[in-house]
Amino acid sequence: AQSVSQHNHHVILSEAASLELGCNYSYGGTVNLFWYVQYPGQHLQLLLKYFSGDPLVKGIKGFEAEFIKSKFSFNLRKPSVQWSDTAEYFCAVNAPGANNLFFGTGTRLTVIP
Amino acid sequence: ETGVTQSPTHLIKTRGQQVTLRCSSQSGHNTVSWYQQALGQGPQFIFQYYREEENGRGNFPPRFSGLQFPNYSSELNVNALELDDSALYLCASSSTGEADTQYFGPGTRLTVL
Numbered sequence: 001a002q003s004v005s006q007h008n009h010h011v012i013l014s015e016a017a018s019l020e021l022g023c024n025y026s027y028g029g030t031v032n033l034f035w036y037v038q039y040p041g042q043h044l045q046l047l048l049k050y051f052s053g054d055p056l057v058k059g060i061k062g063f064e065a066e067f068i069k070s071k072f073s074f075n076l077r078k079p080s081v082q083w084s085d086t087a088e089y090f091c092a093v094n095a096p097g098a099n100n101l102f103f104g105t106g107t108r109l110t111v112i113p
Numbered sequence: 114e115t116g117v118t119q120s121p122t123h124l125i126k127t128r129g130q131q132v133t134l135r136c137s138s139q140s141g142h143n144t145v146s147w148y149q150q151a152l153g154q155g156p157q158f159i160f161q162y163y164r165e166e167e168n169g170r171g172n173f174p175p176r177f178s179g180l181q182f183p184n185y186s187s188e189l190n191v192n193a194l195e196l197d198d199s200a201l202y203l204c205a206s207s208s209t210g211e212a213d214t215q216y217f218g219p220g221t222r223l224t225v226l
Contacts, residue, residue, distance in 0.1 A: 032213050044217035090155050096213060099169035103155030
């Protein structure tokens with residue numbers, strides 16, 4: 001069965017600091033990888049996704065993620081965070097054609113102005 | 114383009130009761146998936162509906178059931194509510210052309226007393 005680990009439960013950064021949130025998954029086959037964000041009081045929004053091709057994926061709001069197959073990782077990065085990035089971030093994985101997403105437990109990001 | 118909508122926003126029930134949650138898929142989407150998100154956890158897949166048929170199910174008991182209607186909207190029914198059913202219930206929709214990407218609604222917060 002697939003599983004996703006997000007080891008950082010709560011990350012606190014000052015504005016303009018760089019961000020990297022870890023995501024590791026366990027699955028032996030081909031995977032699709034996603035990062036979703038949940039801003040306070042809002043619904044889950046797709047930040048970026050990786051299906052195939054260039055392992056460095058750029059998403060909305062200046063976020064990017066790198067798929068490293070050998071490490072089963074899909075870490076999320078942003079060079080300079082803003083207060084408005086305060087949110088819960090979820091990494092998710094599914095197998096191509098599968099009907100369900102497997103989510104990590106999420107990382108809460110707090111950005112201090 | 115209309116996003117995924119869910120109703121009601123909040124619901125309070127007592128143990129043993131039954132509940133029905135509703136979801137309207139994003140325009141152009143024909144597949145609906147339901148997830149349960151307990152406090153402090155990532156969403157967990159309940160089941161998916163495609164062409165009005167259940168198209169995959171997670172590790173949830175039969176008292177969790179669903180329907181999909183010809184207009185692709187969907188219902189989640191939970192019978193014999195238990196305290197542990199208290200959670201945020203998320204609906205996600207996807208299209209055949211972009212089947213592996215799911216877009217989420219705002220959720221229904223269910224509290225079981």
